Amino acid sequence: MSAVAAKPAAGGAMNPTAMGVGIVILLILVGACYYIAPFDSRMMVLSVLIGIILGGVLIGFGVHFVPVGGAPAAMGQAPGIATGVAMLAAGGGLAGLFGGAWAAEQGTVVAVVTGGIGGGLMMAITCMMVNFIYVFGMGIPAASGKVKNDPITGDSQAEFKSQGTEGHGLPFISFVGGVIGGLLAGAGGTLIYLMLLDLYKATLPTMMQATETQILPIAISMAGMFAVGMFLVNSVLTAYNITGTIEGPHDPKFKRWPRSVVASAVASALCGVVAILIVVM
Amino acid sequence: MTVKVEVVEGGVPHTTIMAAGLIVSLICLYLSYLNVITGKEWFSFFGGLAVVAALIWGSHTIKVLCSYGIGTGVPSAGMISFGSGVIAMLLATKFGLAAPIVALVLAAVIGLILGYLSNEVLNMKIPAMVQSLTELAVVGAFTLMGFAVMIGGGFTFATLTTGSITILGLSLPSYQASFLGGCLIAVAFLLGAIAIQHPFNACLGPGWTQDRMLMLTAECGFLSMIMAAVMSFALVPAGAALISLIIGIIGWAYSYTKYFELSKRDAAAWLDAKPIPDVEGH
């Protein structure tokens, strides 16, 4: 009663050759984009692509902080939030993107920070209510199964872990991890959206022979759809990296983040190049 | 403890389903080009049929991929399929008549790179990963293109970004009342992403049978077609939307009843208002 072939344990091993190949692909994509772009818009196109790659890396890296427990967490058997990691991160990041898109006219820096705060606020409220339910609804204190003492508060964990479980709830380090994850994911998603929006606002009027106000709905929709699509691709890649569950930044699985940064960078560059080619070719 | 995923051998081989899905979907997308040739929009329903064909192929790919126990569950595969597919599809719409072929090639390249990243950089080392992610990206692109054809009337960038609004009886061109302007592509994205992973997710278990899962895929595809047809009333002429709606309803009713029959055939027992049967020791 097992899966088709015994899959060799993914483990935390880094694969330097593959990461090197990944970085080479990344450089090829950036270079190709630079050369295909018409001469006078090369710097703008390059900055847009760098912004998209940075946004993707922020998302990929940020999702590692979010504490996700999966199915065991729903039974109080494991710490973390009882939802899938890709979609929980998407929920937080998209709430951030909502706020960041609203602040788009106030400048890139303000909008990206607003997006980050939106994501962080959503995760803060969610994590607080999770602890609320565990403590007041189920009578279960928070405890981690991976460390003896909470790295931030120094609280000891072992005696608050019920028998037969790996821990439950959200110890303070997991809460902080969740907020940081929401901040980074919201900021990353907003950055991708803003980069694409600026590019489309600048190039679609000439491409479609219309004024900027007329094509604004198209630009917003396309930039928003691309942001959502890249968001999901990056968070699913991170979910593959941590194999589904992670307790937060104190979890040993957190050390796998370099792999994810390379993978997210390449995936975002690829998707970014395609998104840019729509208006540049 | 999680759900144990089991693989049952037999049934139609995956390569046959892949080839059939790919060819039928491409043909249906090109048949919808009759819209442009005849100047009417009655052939938009071919987009919906392309969606059903692509989804049948895609759900079988998900079955192949997730049988290896990737550790994060089935819905993520659907999300990454459409996340990469939407990007390929939007660029492909710029190429006029060649759009479906360009979508195929571009999505395959994106899927290939994502598969390489997952297997080598993220160290997942699953035998079917690269091929499966390539196929899933193509399925995502075709499904979205099929929805675009059905709701918008064509698969070129111009068709998808222009629409018209009626003010005081006058018809004015507007970019906002279009498939891309109103972001109906988001609806298509989620309709497809849930429909592609639902059949395998819902038929998961030791008693998985291929014909039941594929019939469920057809049902999900036709259900999505009904909803897309309702949305297309805003963008294509009422007659064309009505044709899509009727075909969708007929297809859905047929596949839904067949699915009930197949489930009755496969279930341990089909009880109505009976108590829980006694099992030894519990």
Added chain:
Amino acid sequence: MENIVFGIGITALTGALATVAGAAEDTESNIGSQGDPNSQVQLAPQMGFLHRIFNKAVAGEPPAYGLWCCLGAGLAWALMAMQINAVLAIVLGCILAVFVQGVYATTAYLGRTASLKKFGQPVFVDVLKSMTTVTMAHAFVAIFCTVTLCYLMNAALGHPFPLPLLGLVWGISLGAAGSAVGNPYYGKERQYQNQKFGAGVPISASGNIVRYAEAGERNSLDNGFFTAKLGGPASGVCFGLIVFLELWRTILFEHIAAGWGAIIVGILMILIFTIIDRYIEVWARKTYGPYTKPEEASS
């Protein structure tokens, strides 16, 4: 000034709608048994515990609610583009979206249960008949409230995203918030009500969900009845706070210091919630105390 008052009024309305949506979403996903707790409903027959719970395996709550809300919003958008009145368009759009949700629920139950033939779990047609309409009703409340608040954000508050994209964003957030808060309460407290209160479920008890309970053979309506007392409202408060505070800090403070005002208020809010969370955590440690060793072997 008038603009801000109008904005605050809309914000209050969306906050209330979001609270109702969150409560209805969680109750619906508990009646249908969706998401991570559903893995136990799937596991139970494999361990020999047959049951009469509705096994609604339709992805997780975030993507599922993303679809229902986005679909409802897209249909409403299309109907409004055909010059149909906004309220009627939203209602009709949500009715069609709920129809899709009901169909997905029935196919999920049939599919999962038929695939458990080996363990003898029967398909209970009466469970299908009685639970489906109830989940659809709760889902309608959740979807309608979410689509309405998206419409208010777009039309009354002037958010640039079109209605379907807002439906996607808030649908996924609704599912994430409701799932995070409501799942442990349903999974541990109700599904495993026979385990000791105040501790997590030990791994050895996996699959042993409650099947015979206060009203005879337990069904999903009993589960919904229980979780609607705390899990549902808590999820509602969570999502309501998210929507309300996000809108409130933007409407009131976005013009102060060219946008930095809203950011600083956001940071303050995050700090306040951190303090509240820390207080809850410390209160639990002090009041409940550590787990003690059992005197005799626990059953």
